[in-house]
Amino acid sequence: MSAPERDIARAAGKRLDAAADVELALLPRDDPAQYADPIAIGGLIVSAAGLAWTIAVDLRSRRPRPPAVEIHRTIVIRLQESVAGDDPTPVIEAVAEETIRRAELED
Numbered sequence: 108m109s110a111p112e113r114d115i116a117r118a119a120g121k122r123l124d125a126a127a128d129v130e131l132a133l134l135p136r137d138d139p140a141q142y143a144d145p146i147a148i149g150g151l152i153v154s155a156a157g158l159a160w161t162i163a164v165d166l167r168s169r170r171p172r173p174p175a176v177e178i179h180r181t182i183v184i185r186l187q188e189s190v191a192g193d194d195p196t197p198v199i200e201a202v203a204e205e206t207i208r209r210a211e212l213e214d
Contacts, residue, residue, distance in 0.1 A: 111209050111210075112156050113156075116129050116133065116153045116156035117129055118208070123152065123201055125148045128147055128148045128150075129148075129153060131147075132150040151190065151198055155198055156205070156206070158189060162181055162182050162206075163178050163207075163210045166178055166181060175207045178203075182199075186199045187199060
């Protein structure tokens with residue numbers, strides 16, 4: 108996992124009051140079976156951050172500096188297709204917004 112993906116996951120985790128869960132999910136693991144709860148909020152945030160960063164990088168490779176609204180919309184749509192749960196909207200919104208913030212730092 109890249110530094111931007113970790114930064115996005117940590118920032119979204121703080122916003123969602125799940126910072127400890129994210130840190131646990133970010134710990135290096137030798138064996139995937141070591142995860143106590145494979146659908147924990149921390150793991151969800153980390154996975155969503157990875158996908159969101161990939162989406163942002165892909166959009167930026169096609170066109171320099173795409174509008175933030177385009178990045179946000181694309182991330183939200185793709186994460187809604189990929190993230191399950193009772194109501195993943197807070198996670199999706201937090202990850203999308205933190206991805207945009209991180210992408211702006213890369214400019």
